Amino acid sequence: MRPLSRAFAALMLATGISSPALADTTLNVHYPMPGFFKDVMADISTKFMEENPDIKINFVSPSATYEEGIQTIMRQVGTSEMPDLTFTGLNRLRMLAERNVGVDMKPLVDKEADMEAQGFTDRILQLGRVGDRQVGLAFATSNPIMYYNADLVRAAGGNPDTPPTTWDEVIEMGGKIKALGDGNEGIDFRWQGDDWMFSALLFGAGGTMLSEDEKNIAFDGPEGLAAMQLLDRMVKEGGLPVLTKAAGEQSFAAGKVGFAFQSTAGLRNMIKNVGDKFDLRTAKIPLIDAENGRLPTGGNAVVILSEDPAKLDAAWKFAKFAAGPYGASVVVPGTGYVPNNELAAKSDEYLGKFYDENPLFNAGLSQMSLMVPWYAFPGANGVKVTQTIVDNSSRVVEQSATPEEALADTAKEVKRLLPRS
Secondary structure, eight states, X not given: OOHHHHHHHHHHXXXXXXXXXXXXXXXXXXXXXXXXXXXXXXXXXXXHHHHOTTEEEEEOOOBSSHHHHHHHHHHHTTSTTOOSEEXXXXXXXXXXXXXXXXXXXXXXXXXOTTTTTTTOOHHHHHTTEETTEEOOEEEEEEOEEEEEEHHHHHHTTOOTTSOOOSHHHHHHHHHHHHTTOTTOEEEEEOOSSSSHHHHHHHXXXXXXXXXXXXSSBXXXXXXHHHHHHHHHHHHHTTOOOOXXXXXXXXXXXXXXXXXXXXXXXXXXXXXXXXXXXXXXXXXXXXXXXXXXXXXXXXXXXXXXXXXXXXXXXXXXXXXXXXXXXXXXXXXXXXXXXXOSOHHHHHOTTTTTTHHHHOGGGHHHHHTGGGEEEOOOOOSTTHHHHHHHHHHHHHHHHTXXXXXXXXXXXXXXXXXXXXXXX
């Protein structure tokens, strides 16, 4: 963006002056993971355009994952292909902030007299904040939960009404389910794709990725080792097979896996895929350290990329609508994400009665007090850092490296990829 136009946009934000949405203002919008969000986005955009007939929402080609999404956006910055808004993984907002990409929403938030009354509490706003910059508004938030096949638990001698609450209990029951034979597996644990589930084990042990000043690796301590060792035990004792993400999901939905650990985001799809094949249940994910353990917040935030003053008002309206009570009331039942908006969570007009009527969704809701930000590594190599963690976790699952070897190699490589002081 040219300095003059950037300065003009900043002046408009600072003074509270905004250009009204012109007739037929078109916003090009990008989002990730159409398997989760295609129907949700269609619903939200249709309702928004009904209420704002002078604004048209045009969805550009979605990205398969958050990682692909951020890489696509970074390639498009400064080109005519860059969309006006995007939905970015919460752990990738830092990449946008460090490169000064997109609109800082803080002046827009400050201008709103009733932001909290709209359900945007400071706790929720913090999910989209990097430093002092409001990079986005949280749109979909999730935490990892335990899905389990009550029929297999029962067949292995367990009581599905009192599911495991510790990892030792999970591993013991997983081993018993695998021992049933007939192609049954005990556990499906997501280690591919990104570092989110490793974070669930690390944070669940009370650990952190880096030191507070971000100058040193912190995940290579006792908490990180406990995480890798637990993954190793899942394989050796709990019946965790080497399956791709898709194959693991298919096996669980087919009734051949006892426990699956993954995001609440896939709950609606899981319910559809399982159907009446078995008794599907959900519960809290165990923590390695029950007292100090926490859970990473997955999901994404809506980000305004366009700094075109003529589109700013329209983009802000859509961002608030998508991340607001109506958007949350569509996202939660349509996916399994937990509410990102306080008004939506409490009001009977939106989700107030939903959880009483849909008990499978309660596991994620009950863990909201444990949610902490999904850690975003500093610098330009965030995606490579994530892949390093995935690759070394895979070595443990494939039994080609010990937990100690995998953790040491991960730490060595991540240190190399971090920004130099």
